[in-house]
Amino acid sequence: MPEDTTPAANHPQGETLAALKAVLDAPWDAPLHIVSSSAQLAEGMTQKLPLWEDRGWIEVDGATYTRALVNQLRQRCAITTFRTPRSGGEKDTMLAARDHAVASYVQSPPQHVPPRVTKSFDLSGAKMSTLTQALAYRGIRASATATERRTTNKHLSEIRACLAPRKGPVQDGEIWSEIRHADIRRVITDFLWKSIHGAYRIGSYWKNIPGYEERAKCRLCGVTESMAHILTECAALERWLIWGYVERAWTRTGRAWSMPSWPSILAAGQATPARTNGKPPRDNAVRLWRILLTEAAYLIWCMRCERVIRHEDEAAWQHDERSVAGRWYLSTNRRLRLDIESTHSRFGRLALKRQIVLDTWHQLVWDVQALPDDWTSVRWVLVGIDPTIVNNAGPGS
Template sequence: MYEDRETESIWVTTPEDLPTSTNTRGEALAALKVVQDAPKDAPLRIICSSRRLITDLTVRLSRWEDKGWIGIADAQLLRTLVNHLRQRCAPTILSTPESPQEQQRAQRATDLAAEQLRTGHPNQVPMATNPSFNLSGAKMSSLTQSTAYRGIRLAKRPQNRRGTERRIKDVLKHLVDAGTPNTSEAAIWRSLRNKDLHKKTTDFLWKSLHGTHRIGDFWDNIPGYEDRGRCAICNVLETMEHILVNCKAKGRAEVWTLTKALWKRKKQPWKQPKMEDILASGMGLYPTRGGSKRREHLSRLWRIIIPEVAYLIWKLRCERVIAHAEDDDWQHASRAIT
């Protein structure tokens, strides 16, 4: 943020090397700060480094308010900014740089923001609002069933599942160790909705992240069924990681061998996926040589085959353990697995 005393304009900008969402949030925070500090009866011109914030406060605003801000990123911040803008009684202009001089000043503001980001300490911007200038709720005429459902889900605070949190942390740590830092928990959950994934594999990965399959220690609290929690072949606790990565029953190793042969046909290095790789397979983070850049068509292939392979191994296990539970030592034939 840079205040130009000569033109009585406020420059709102953030460093260009930040992600787009961070840039937008930074511009909204800077705009909120100057609106709070400026006299309400003094004309104000806010010059933004991009048109994103301008579009948010003009074109998109009425639509977002009609739906009650349900599902809008940074809704609280933007609603606070709109609240303070509506308290002003003098004109407020939002624009981008319009002349070479303004472009230079915009660049200066960007440099100052980057310098402050590297060397300074962030200041807290108060988020208090005036209730008289708030629009609450959503318009019935604009409300759809899906939007209402999302609003209900957002209003209900979800309970944290310790097992889910532990698995997510394990996946994030594994990705950092594998050379993929700065991956967020939200990115992992979003990857499950990738259009390359079949719904059945999406459900399988979602349940695996939450640990809701009826295996392993699920049976410990059911008297008389404790033995179902152990793998009949390996005689160890039957976790999903054991089923997909370590089990000695016929099917798992054979399927991974076939998968390796398929992947090697793309002349790409192969590394046996760990459980964390399988849970994050929707992100398409296939093994690379020396940290080379990943290619989208290979990422898409990885997103398709790894979840499908994991789901196939799970189905083979279920057929062996459930469908043939009465058949002693029954296992799949190699030809049937292939």
């Protein structure tokens, strides 16, 4: 009666690995009775196995070794059983075996158990009658091999370095998750995702295309263009003015302003504004910062594309101050209106709490003293961003 002989025997994958080792070591024509500390292994080999195979083993934890165990069991010509211990003596034997495994693990390196599979006994693929589009998509994603992208790794490294002083070590998965933050509009999430990957055709992309090398340079600054240059360095009027509007809006909260860096824009989902008098920002301040930051970055990118692509034949063309002010004012008002609409009861549990909206936008709403305490229920034409924010605004003005 083989017992589990790995330190992780109480873990489902440890039990699977121990069972596979027992099956590989036992003669194919000898009865084999596997006693496990839990019923999970037995349930997997009996009740769950048909479902796993119908799904093509998609999203099954430890599928490699579980699949190998099933493959080896099907090759046996003698009975194999799975059960939990039935007596105190069996439990004591299992505890002693586990203690022995732990001691052996410390004294000598563990042995590798190969997930050996015989093709003639391997049931591959998923059952069409049970396969859904979502499941097939997840299966394709799981089987795809991720390629290393130097630009992506460089940007992720910059983001981690930016967040480390305030948040400590940050995993890449957290960065990808936070750009999908609920406070960030979907179109801006796509913009941030592509920016981290360097997917936009700007700058060095054009250097290797004969006849288009001049597109690699910024027409205003004469340097190689990049998303970091477009958003934080370019001399374009729209970049200078939009960050000025954001500064004016932000300082109305009474908090200190610092010009966002390129990594902090990419990490907008996790980035937080600088401390004021050593005090961390409140949740509503963080939310406003996240919204202003992402909306401004995306607007700068959109207006840059209009200037460079739509007016490609006009080298000296730029947006005028009035149009930039109007575009920022309109986009910020639309974002405010989106928040207000999100509080509607028709969204049920997904509805945004009214107090969150009130706390986020209170300092920016025009003539808020003349509005009722809950201005989210007022007709939207009466609620908007204070237009004085865009009057002669610029960084440091």
